[in-house]
Amino acid sequence: MKGVLLVNLGSPDSTDPKDVKKYLGEFLMDERVIDVPYWFRSFLVKGIILNTRPKKSAAAYQKIWWKDGSPLIVLSERLQEKVQAKTDIPVGLAMRYGSMSLKKGMQELYDKGVRDLQLIPLYPQFAMATTETIVVLAEELQKEFFPDMKITDVPAFYKKPEYIKALSNSIKEYLADKDYDHVLFSYHGVPERHIRKSDITKSHCKPEIAGEASCCNTPSKAHEFCYKHQCFETTKNVIAELGWDKEKVSTSFQSRLGVDPWLQPYTDRTIVKKAEKEGIKKLAIVTPAFVSDCLETLEEIAMEGKHEFLEAGGEEFYTVPCINDNNEWVNVLTGWINEFNNEQLSVNN
Known part of the structure; x- marks a missing residue:
């Protein structure tokens, strides 16, 4: 069975400094975000940044937090819902960092019977700290927890x-x-x-x-x-x-x-x-x-x-607002998903 997983960056669970600290810790300890030796990254992040930045970042999040939660999460969920309404195959949503983890997103689709997964990092341009870290983690999770799941990732789409x-x-x-x-x-x-x-x-x-x-x-x-x-x-x-x-x-x-x-x-x-x-x-x-x-x-x-x-x-x-859940963008994503679905159907036929 085929399925799709949209993946965005992520967000703290709330604007509480403790939640922000937890989120920043996971984000900044990623070797593709701060790409220095582990000992130095740990010293920098755990010894300095996480003792000074969470309160400031929490205050910034408080300025933009919506009634429904993190704008990035809410907008990503709206996008997922609109795309799902236009295709028959399961469309999941995950975040690279935070509680909506990539593993959780893969597991939810796996439990629905998905064994052929199209991974769509929601980043138009390729970067180590965005597309690459998502693809690498997905491959690691696939090998450890979902060995019978095939993953096809959508590359940077900046010029499509x-x-x-x-x-x-x-x-x-x-x-x-x-x-x-x-x-x-x-x-x-x-x-x-x-x-x-x-x-x-x-x-x-x-x-x-x-x-x-x-x-x-x-x-x-x-x-x-x-x-x-x-x-x-x-x-x-x-x-x-x-x-x-x-x-x-x-x-x-x-x-x-x-x-x-x-x-x-x-x-x-x-x-x-x-x-x-x-x-x-x-x-x-x-x-x-x-x-x-x-x-x-x-x-x-x-x-x-x-x-x-x-x-x-x-x-x-x-x-200018981001493309968010713009209807034309929804149609573009749906087109890529349907193309993926049709390619698999042609192979099976």
């Missing part, structure tokens, strides 16, 4: 025309009645070393170059796993789909942690620069690294980013 069209239309719809001077595409940041580690050629990617480097536009096998290239390609594909002037659009990276160099330009600095140096008065921000609105979009961008922009002299600040 149907996704780009759905994303572009959702952006267009939101901005239709807005007056803006510039659009900033803000992607979640990753350390430069993650790009080097993901470079299968070991020589192509140049993550230390701020902005879009020449390597991003030079054809290479490295692009299959290069987060930086895929982010810039997403921006370019949306610009092309909407027919925008590329001079009025830029790309940046948010949410850096620690002192190591991360992908640049940084979103917070870019927001200030747009207002102070470039005279942009009305700024719109799109966050295409996220399928569902979450702490990084609702608090870091919509609240902190807006404050920084207005303080720097800006006048209007628009945060």
